[in-house]
Amino acid sequence: MKAIVYDQYGPPDVLKVTEVDIPIPKENEVLVKIHATSVNFGNLVLLKGEPFLARFAFGLLKPKYPIPGGDIAGRIEAVGKNVKNFQPGDDVFGDLSGCGWGGFAEYAAIPEQSIALKPTNLSFEEAAAVPMAGVTALQAIRNKGKIQSGQKVLINGASGGVGTFAVQLAKAYGAEVTGVCSTKNLEILRSLGADHAIDYKKEDFTKSHQRYDLILGVNGSHPITAYKRVLTPNGIFVHVGGSGAQMFQAMVLGPLISMLGKKKMSTFLHRANQQDLIYLKELLETGQVKPVLDRCYKLNDVHDAFRYFAEGHAQGKIVLTV
Structure with missing residues (x-):
């Protein structure tokens, strides 16, 4: 072969x-x-x-x-x-x-x-x-992020493989979803159901007054202290991907920040899981995710x-x- x-x-x-x-x-x-x-x-x-x-x-x-x-x-x-x-x-x-x-x-x-x-x-x-991108998004949002209906969720790097699944899954769980991407990808985020789409070339979401219950960092290079700033008092940040410096901060500083306050900062690696594949299959067949x-x-x-x-x-x- x-x-x-x-x-x-x-x-x-x-x-x-x-x-x-x-x-x-x-x-x-x-x-x-x-x-x-x-x-x-x-x-x-x-x-x-x-x-x-x-x-x-x-x-x-x-x-x-x-x-x-x-x-x-x-x-x-x-x-x-x-x-x-x-x-x-x-x-x-x-x-x-x-x-x-x-x-x-x-x-x-x-x-x-x-x-x-x-x-x-x-x-x-x-x-x-x-499989890999879909299950990564699912486990990061559901297992690590503990998403709940009605929450405000931000996905940084929302137009890539994991990000496009994360936007749709967060909507399926009943969240108000904000996606961050480049100018050319704004429309694709809206077509996937994102409530808000931010062009990172024109706006820095870490400097806004909006606060989020869950932030998924799929891409980007912001320091994790910037993510912490825009979390709600009990918010959760989940690092999935991004710059090497950001990964190092999430692994080293994340546990310390989590210990010293109510905001949680964590890293995440996906694990292949058949039951999660079956769950995604159902969402795909009903059209909730594509x-x-x-x-x-x-x-x-x-x-x-x-x-x-x-x-x-x-x-x-x-x-x-x-």
């Missing part, structure tokens, strides 16, 4: 298109013919081996997982003898980040707990855009896909068709 492989950290040029053996599913695994996959920030971390701390999980000197790729959507071709909930012919989508990655390929052998039935109203390309696709690339054009993603200006998700 065709696969994208790499044996050293570096720029997109280290990725190679090559032929490898089709994997044989174990007793609790299914063999999926992959139709589409997508690019996430986690893929960029695996590619570059940065930040360096990530190498303790992904390989200290060289990549531990030779085939990158977390999100997949495809059709099951075979199942292991202990698989109970899937059968050949099922269309599925899933997140391989918790089971060895391997999504940038024509086939993958996947534990059945890492996938769910694909939403019936989505194409393979649309479904492949959901994936936003920026561009689709062929698998052979993976280098171009990564270069575009690294620019940081994607509107929604970047998908690779296999």
Whole structure:
């Protein structure tokens, strides 16, 4: 089968298109013919081996997982003898980040707990855009942010993969949502249901008089003290992504700020979860949430896909068709 492989950290040029053996599913695994996959920030971390701390999980000197790729959507071709909930012919989508990655390929052998039935109203390309970004947004807002109906929620970096899902999920939970993005993305936020859209090039939300119950930092470089300033007295800030300095502050200063007052400042890393995938499937099928696709690339054009993603200006998700 065709696969994208790499044996050293570096720029997109280290990725190679090559032929490898089709994997044989174990007793609790299914063999999926992959139709589409997508690019996430986690893929960029695996590619570059940065930040360096990530190498303790992904390989200290060289990549531990030779085939990158977390999100997949495809059709099951075979199942292991202990698989109970899937059968050949099922269309599925899933997140391989918790089971060895391997999504940038024509086939993958996947534990059945890492996938769910694909939403019936989505194409393979649309479904492949959901798992990592959608579950990240869901867990950050629901689990870490403890969102409640009627709250005022701000999402900084609202037009990217995680951000577009976060806007829609916050609305589904009954919040009043403000999205922060660049000028060209204001309309997409409004189309997704955002109550307010702020152009960060024209307005600094951290200097306004508005206060928010929950702030999701998906992108940006504001110091966390600036986020703290615009939280309500019992507000919560959840750092999902942004500058390295901001991440360091959230990890080091966040716990201290949280201990000294009622405002909570926390960091967050997503965890692949089948039940969350199933929950998202229901929201997708009822139309409460929809994936936003920026561009689709062929698998052979993976280098171009990564270069575009690294620019940081994607509107929604970047998908690779296999």
